[in-house]
Amino acid sequence: MRLTALSLWALLAATVGLGNALLWSSVAQAQQRDDTNTGQSATHQPSSRLTESDIARMLPATDMGAGAAMRHGARVDASDDGPATPFDAASIPRNPLAPDADAIGAKSCAACHALESMQAAHSLHVASFRAGGASSGPQAACEACHGPGSEHAKNPAAPGLIIAYTRDAKTPVDVQTRTCLSCHVGGARQHWIGSVHQERGLSCTDCHNPMTRLSAEGVLANESINQVCATCHQDIRAQFNRRSHMPLPEGQMSCVDCHNPHGSITQPLLKTDTVNETCTTCHAEKRGPFLFEHAPVAENCLNCHTPHGSNQENLLALPVPMLCQQCHTNDDHVNDLLTRQSLRSGLVPDERVMERACLSCHSNIHGSNNPNGAKFHQ
Ligand code: HEC
Ligand code: HEC
Ligand code: HEC
Ligand code: HEC
Ligand code: HEC
Ligand code: HEC
Numbered sequence: 001m002r003l004t005a006l007s008l009w010a011l012l013a014a015t016v017g018l019g020n021a022l023l024w025s026s027v028a029q030a031q032q033r034d035d036t037n038t039g040q041s042a043t044h045q046p047s048s049r050l051t052e053s054d055i056a057r058m059l060p061a062t063d064m065g066a067g068a069a070m071r072h073g074a075r076v077d078a079s080d081d082g083p084a085t086p087f088d089a090a091s092i093p094r095n096p097l098a099p100d101a102d103a104i105g106a107k108s109c110a111a112c113h114a115l116e117s118m119q120a121a122h123s124l125h126v127a128s129f130r131a132g133g134a135s136s137g138p139q140a141a142c143e144a145c146h147g148p149g150s151e152h153a154k155n156p157a158a159p160g161l162i163i164a165y166t167r168d169a170k171t172p173v174d175v176q177t178r179t180c181l182s183c184h185v186g187g188a189r190q191h192w193i194g195s196v197h198q199e200r201g202l203s204c205t206d207c208h209n210p211m212t213r214l215s216a217e218g219v220l221a222n223e224s225i226n227q228v229c230a231t232c233h234q235d236i237r238a239q240f241n242r243r244s245h246m247p248l249p250e251g252q253m254s255c256v257d258c259h260n261p262h263g264s265i266t267q268p269l270l271k272t273d274t275v276n277e278t279c280t281t282c283h284a285e286k287r288g289p290f291l292f293e294h295a296p297v298a299e300n301c302l303n304c305h306t307p308h309g310s311n312q313e314n315l316l317a318l319p320v321p322m323l324c325q326q327c328h329t330n331d332d333h334v335n336d337l338l339t340r341q342s343l344r345s346g347l348v349p350d351e352r353v354m355e356r357a358c359l360s361c362h363s364n365i366h367g368s369n370n371p372n373g374a375k376f377h378q
């Protein structure tokens with residue numbers, strides 16, 4: 001038994017994300033069948049079987065988001081970075097609209113909600129609650145999220161007696177989010193309270209749907225992260241269809257590469273402290289330090305670029321030379337070629353030289369490490 005448990009454990013440790021989830025849900029189902037067939041508790045199982053405590057041990061390291069952030073040395077306040085409450089410690093949240101209700105257990109819910117119970121049986125949460133319910137028991141599989149159900153079972157048509165998560169639900173949004181946050185408060189969500197999404201009344205379930213499996217990861221309310229965001233931010237998603245864009249429509253990037261939808265200390269919901277840090281997580285070569293720095297680059301990439309898409313090349317906010325001429329004048333250009341005396345066109349600066357050509361001479365516009373690169377020619 002030890003061996004089986006150990007090798008399974010090793011296998012689990014070696015897999016991540018989806019693999020993990022699938023594995024425990026099948027373990028969980030096996031366990032579930034076992035319980036219902038024999039009606040016996042884990043202690044009486046044959047020695048080749050996994051015990052409930054084995055499974056509880058195998059449940060995932062909580063809050064992968066926070067763990068990853070810590071590993072990459074991002075700023076995470078350690079004191080707030082508690083892992084998600086494990087499944088086996090699930091408590092039944094209070095429902096302020098049914099203060100006297102008691103828990104009635106998942107089997108009672110299934111009696112009336114066979115369809116939802118079946119659909120949700122394979123979901124990360126329900127499968128894991130069923131497998132890992134040591135203290136609250138597999139009973140908590142529904143009520144850990146929906147709150148105690150006795151009042152609702154007595155009077156199902158009265159709205160509010162069960163914690164509901166849909167937009168038109170009677171349950172106030174802050175009760176909905178508080179219930180999810182009771183397990184998920186740390187890590188990426190430590191700035192949820194006060195974030196623009198929280199203040200505008202979004203619920204966790206505007207982006208997540210833990211009852212069905214619509215996305216490969218993250219129990220999202222839609223197939224992909226970008227589709228989730230696009231349900232409300234269609235304008236931004238549309239900018240990614242412009243001529244120049246980063247490969248988000250191609251599926252190689254998503255909105256959360258740059259934003260934390262749960263809230264952050266940087267506007268607008270950026271994952272890092274500054275715009276430049278966000279950009280240079282991928283475009284490291286633009287970070288410098290350079291021997292000759294171009295001041296606006298070091299200050300903010302958005303002095304010249306737009307993040308979501310542009311009809312100019314290279315995501316530029318304006319075409320060259322207008323881009324440069326926001327800050328530099330032609331008149332004082334020191335190159336002999338371009339002085340009024342030297343130009344064939346006389347007093348008018350030569351369009352052919354000046355027009356789009358700043359970059360053919362000033363080619364290292366982000367900064368130069370060449371000893372002769374003070375004007376970014378090389
Ligand atoms: C009793 C505790 C508990 C409650 C209540 C709870 N969760 Fe979870 N949830 C977990 C655990 C444990 C995991 C798995 C480990 C992890 O991701 O931290 C998890 C995983 C997740 C994940 C990641 C799934 C993945 O595939 O990456 C999301 C998203 C999530 N929960 C959202 C929610 C939402 C939304 C609610 C409220 C409707 C909620 N949870 C309620 C404990 C809970
Ligand atoms: C006696 C049958 C019965 C039992 C037991 C029961 N429900 Fe319901 N539930 C219903 C009916 C019927 C509705 C639909 C009410 C309506 O649409 O007006 C409903 C609606 C709901 C809703 C949606 C509420 C809303 O406002 O949108 C949720 C969530 C829910 N039930 C969860 C549960 C959970 C969790 C349990 C177990 C604790 C449970 N139910 C037990 C019959 C039951
Ligand atoms: C992780 C938390 C979580 C768990 C566990 C959970 N639910 Fe839900 N449930 C939700 C959320 C969130 C929604 C709203 C989904 C949506 O956006 O449509 C919901 C919706 C529902 C609804 C209403 C469906 C509708 O279309 O309005 C019913 C009924 C329901 N759940 C029953 C159950 C039952 C029965 C169980 C146990 C087998 C269960 N839930 C377990 C979070 C949970
Ligand atoms: C505006 C959309 C949005 C809202 C609102 C939202 N989330 Fe998320 N959440 C996401 C997306 C997108 C991901 C996937 C992020 C990733 O893969 O890095 C995610 C990931 C997660 C994860 C798993 C990864 C992690 O960070 O640990 C959990 C748990 C989670 N959300 C819980 C919640 C809870 C609880 C709430 C409500 C307080 C909530 N979310 C509100 C969009 C949202
Ligand atoms: C249910 C609708 C909804 C969804 C889904 C949604 N948002 Fe939002 N988002 C809003 C609202 C409302 C605002 C506030 C807009 C305003 O005040 O102008 C907002 C604002 C923002 C802002 C600007 C913040 C600021 O400080 O100005 C960003 C960035 C953002 N959302 C990113 C995302 C990302 C990324 C996703 C997907 C993971 C997402 N949103 C999903 C509704 C949504
Ligand atoms: C490459 C990084 C990056 C990606 C990917 C990205 N954003 Fe942004 N986003 C930014 C930056 C930087 C800003 C700040 C723009 C500014 O200050 O002008 C911003 C601003 C915003 C704003 C608020 C300001 C505005 O322009 O209205 C919203 C809303 C927003 N992003 C949503 C999204 C959504 C939705 C997606 C996915 C479709 C997305 N972003 C993808 C970097 C990104």
Ligand code: HEC
Pocket residue numbers: 243244245246247252253257258275278279280281282283301302305306307313314315316
């Ligand atoms: C998650 C990684 C990632 C982040 C963060 C990121 N980029 Fe990109 N960026 C890419 C990828 C991938 C490409 C496409 C590269 C290619 O096709 O060779 C790209 C391309 C570009 C291009 C060239 C576009 C074109 O039309 O050729 C510019 C300009 C650019 N990014 C600027 C930015 C700016 C400004 C930021 C910060 C707001 C940023 N990037 C943040 C991954 C990223």
Ligand code: HEC
Pocket residue numbers: 276279280283286287294296297298300301302303304305314316320359363365366
């Ligand atoms: C002074 C204006 C300006 C600023 C500020 C600026 N860029 Fe650029 N960027 C340009 C121009 C002009 C091009 C086109 C270069 C070319 O065609 O050689 C470009 C091209 C790019 C490209 C695509 C071509 C390449 O060299 O890989 C990336 C990626 C890029 N910039 C990233 C960034 C990042 C990241 C920042 C912030 C650290 C930044 N830029 C700040 C002007 C600027």
Ligand code: HEC
Pocket residue numbers: 294295296303304320323324325326327328358359362365374375376
């Ligand atoms: C947002 C304003 C801004 C934009 C846009 C901008 N620059 Fe600059 N540039 C500066 C500043 C500020 C300096 C530093 C001036 C100084 O040190 O005296 C500078 C320095 C330079 C220098 C070196 C000057 C010197 O005296 O060493 C060159 C060359 C230059 N920029 C070319 C360009 C070109 C070409 C573009 C367009 C692709 C451009 N700049 C866009 C603000 C800008």
Ligand code: HEC
Pocket residue numbers: 321324325328332333334335337353354355357358359360361362375
């Ligand atoms: C034919 C090549 C060429 C083109 C085209 C060109 N430059 Fe220059 N530029 C130079 C040279 C060479 C110098 C440096 C002269 C020196 O070292 O004294 C210079 C210097 C500069 C300086 C620094 C001025 C100073 O006071 O030191 C700026 C700013 C500048 N260029 C901006 C631009 C802008 C903006 C454009 C496009 C509108 C542009 N240049 C087009 C070759 C060019």
